[in-house]
Amino acid sequence: MTHGTSEIGERKTKEDLKRLVETKVLVKSRPLLTALQASKNIFPDEFIGLFRGKWNGEAITIEELIIPPLSDYGNGFSSYAPWFIPPNTNSIGSFHSHPQGPARPSRQDLQHFASNGPVHFIAAPPFTIKSTACFDAKGKKIGFEMK
Numbered sequence: 233m234t235h236g237t238s239e240i241g242e243r244k245t246k247e248d249l250k251r252l253v254e255t256k257v258l259v260k261s262r263p264l265l266t267a268l269q270a271s272k273n274i275f276p277d278e279f280i281g282l283f284r285g286k287w288n289g290e291a292i293t294i295e296e297l298i299i300p301p302l303s304d305y306g307n308g309f310s311s312y313a314p315w316f317i318p319p320n321t322n323s324i325g326s327f328h329s330h331p332q333g334p335a336r337p338s339r340q341d342l343q344h345f346a347s348n349g350p351v352h353f354i355a356a357p358p359f360t361i362k363s364t365a366c367f368d369a370k371g372k373k374i375g376f377e378m379k
Contacts, residue, residue, distance in 0.1 A: 256291040257351055257366055257376040259283075263297035264353070264361070264378065270299070271329035271359040278329050283351070285324040291357055292351055293379065294324060308332070325349035330356045335365040342371045351376075354360075 262287060263283060271274075271279045280303055285294040290314040326348050330339075333356035337345065345352045346369055355364040 253288075255287070255318065256378040257294070257374060258291055259376055262377050263294055265362070266297050266363075267327040267353070268355055268359045268364065271331075271355050274329075275357070275359075276331045278331055280328040282321065282323045282348075283325050283327060283353070284322050286322075287324065287350070292324060294351070297327065299322065312344040323349050325351035325353070327353040327355070329359065330354055333357060335363060337371045338365055345369045345371060 267279070267281050270281065273279075280300070282300060283294045284291060284296040284298055287293075300364050326344065330336075332360040335354045335356040336351070337354060341352070341354070345367065348369075350369050351369045351374070352369070353364055354367070357363065361378065368374050
């Protein structure tokens with residue numbers, strides 16, 4: 233990154249990813265609350281969505297929820313076809329639910345995290361802020377704040 237706010241769609245260097253661990257994750261309330269409500273509505277199936285936002289080197293700000301077209305929601309899984317996501321989406325990460333808990337990444341989640349942005353959220357019942365966790369691309373739990 234040279235200057236200013238970076239769109240997350242750009243590839244990050246290993247140094248950038250190390251700084252991410254120390255980066256604040258700020259989430260506007262609307263995208264997170266919408267994802268939590270969608271998780272409640274689709275229960276007992278698993279919900280998945282993408283977050284759009286910006287990373288300025290000091291903070292990641294999540295601004296929007298993207299619900300991928302033709303997503304598949306099921307008992308114990310959720311998926312979407314990446315070729316239906318426009319290339320200029322600037323996805324910063326993902327959100328999905330674990331209807332049977334816990335809000336920790338599975339092996340499949342870690343594979344998804346590795347190629348889909350620097351931050352990922354998992355929510356478990358009762359699908360509230362307190363039952364939601366944020367992880368980096370390697371599955372390490374990181375904190376987040378509502379903005």
